[in-house]
Amino acid sequence: MLCIKCGKEIADSSAYCNYCGQKQSSKSTKTKYHKRERGSGTIYQDKRYKKPWLAFAPSSKYGQGRQYIGCYATRNDARAALEDFIKNGRPELYNATLADIYEMWSKIHYNSVSYSAVKLYSSMWKRFKDVQEMPVRDIRTAHIQEIVNAATSKSSAEIIKAMATMLCKYAMENDIVIKNYAEFVKVPKFENKEKRIFTAEEIKALWKQSKRKSAQVVLFMIYTGFRIGEMIALRVEDVNLDVGYIIGGEKTEAGKNRIVPIPPSIPELKGFIQQWCTDTGSGRLFPMRHQRFREDIFDDALEAAHIEPTGLTPHCTRHTFASLSSASGIKPESLQKIIGHANYATTAEVYIHQDITKLIDEMRKIKR
Structure with a gap:
C-alpha cells in the first residue's frame, strides 16, 4: 500500500510509514470478532462488570427469550461456556433455588x-x-x-x-x-413507636417475687442493661464482686467487653450474683439456652409477679435500664459507656478512659 502522506510503497500491515513515520490510520485497531450464527447464542462485552464477557443461550432452542449463562474474564472463556452449554445442557447451578x-x-x-x-x-x-x-x-x-x-x-x-x-x-x-x-429494594419509612418499659409498680411486683430465680434474672437485666445474648454469655470469671462490676457485652465494638458496675445502692443484686456463681457447675453465670429464655425466665417472672405481658419483651429491660439511669441523673456520657452504645457526643470523647470508680459512683444514683 502507499503511505497516506509521502506516497511511498510500504507493507500492507504497516501501522506507520517506514520513510516519514506517518501513522497510516486513525481507525481503531480493536480485534474484530465474527458475528455468531443465528440460533447459536450470544456473546458480548459489557465493561461495567469485573468479568466483562457475557454469554447467553440461544433463545430459539431454550424457550422464550435468551437465557443468561454467565460472565467471564475473556471472550474465549465465554465462548467455551456457551459451547459447553449447547452441547451438555444447563450448568449444575442454573436452576438453583x-x-x-x-x-x-x-x-x-x-x-x-x-x-x-x-x-x-x-x-x-x-x-x-x-x-x-x-x-x-x-x-x-x-x-x-x-x-x-x-x-x-x-x-x-x-x-x-x-x-x-x-x-x-x-x-x-x-x-x-x-x-x-x-x-x-427500598426500605419503607416506619413510625418511631414508644418503647414499652417496666413501670415502678411492675418493678416493685418483681421484687416481691425476688426469691424466684426468674424474677432475679429479670431484675438483673433491668438494673444492668445487658442484652439477652450478652447475659447468657457471661461467665463466673467475668464477675468482680469485690469491686462491684461485671465485664461483658457483644454486638458492637463499643459494646464488647465493657465494664458494667453493679449498682451499689441495690445490694440484693450482688447477693443474687454471688449465689449464681456458687450454684453454677458449668462456669457460666446463666447456663440456659437462648431459645428458652423467653418462656422459662421472662414469661415465668411476669406471670409470678402478675404483670400484664402486652408490649413487654426481654429487650424492654434494656430500655428500662436506660430510663431509670436517665431519671436518676446519670451523666449521658457515663450511661453510653455502661450500656455500650457507640454514638458518643463529641464532648464526651474525653470520658473514654473514665475510671471504674467514677462509673460505680454514677450507678450509685440508681435506687430501688
Whole structure:
C-alpha cells in the first residue's frame, strides 16, 4: 500500500510509514470478532462488570427469550461456556433455588460472624419462606420488596434487604444471575413507636417475687442493661464482686467487653450474683439456652409477679435500664459507656478512659 502522506510503497500491515513515520490510520485497531450464527447464542462485552464477557443461550432452542449463562474474564472463556452449554445442557447451578444458595452461602458466611449474628440471620431467613423454593434467576426486586414491606420495624427491614443483597451477590459470583435485584429494594419509612418499659409498680411486683430465680434474672437485666445474648454469655470469671462490676457485652465494638458496675445502692443484686456463681457447675453465670429464655425466665417472672405481658419483651429491660439511669441523673456520657452504645457526643470523647470508680459512683444514683 502507499503511505497516506509521502506516497511511498510500504507493507500492507504497516501501522506507520517506514520513510516519514506517518501513522497510516486513525481507525481503531480493536480485534474484530465474527458475528455468531443465528440460533447459536450470544456473546458480548459489557465493561461495567469485573468479568466483562457475557454469554447467553440461544433463545430459539431454550424457550422464550435468551437465557443468561454467565460472565467471564475473556471472550474465549465465554465462548467455551456457551459451547459447553449447547452441547451438555444447563450448568449444575442454573436452576438453583434461593434455599440452595442460602445453604451454600451460610456455610461460608456464618463462620465469619458472631453467634448473635448467626441467630439473627437464621431468624430472618424464615421471612423468605414464600420465595425459598424459587429459582434464583426468577427472583426480582418486587419479590424481595414484598418481604421487606412486611417487616415490622426499620431495623428488620434493613437486615432483610442486607441479607437478600448478600444472597444475590453470592449467586452472581457463581454466574447464576447477572444482576443483584436486592440492591434496588427500598426500605419503607416506619413510625418511631414508644418503647414499652417496666413501670415502678411492675418493678416493685418483681421484687416481691425476688426469691424466684426468674424474677432475679429479670431484675438483673433491668438494673444492668445487658442484652439477652450478652447475659447468657457471661461467665463466673467475668464477675468482680469485690469491686462491684461485671465485664461483658457483644454486638458492637463499643459494646464488647465493657465494664458494667453493679449498682451499689441495690445490694440484693450482688447477693443474687454471688449465689449464681456458687450454684453454677458449668462456669457460666446463666447456663440456659437462648431459645428458652423467653418462656422459662421472662414469661415465668411476669406471670409470678402478675404483670400484664402486652408490649413487654426481654429487650424492654434494656430500655428500662436506660430510663431509670436517665431519671436518676446519670451523666449521658457515663450511661453510653455502661450500656455500650457507640454514638458518643463529641464532648464526651474525653470520658473514654473514665475510671471504674467514677462509673460505680454514677450507678450509685440508681435506687430501688
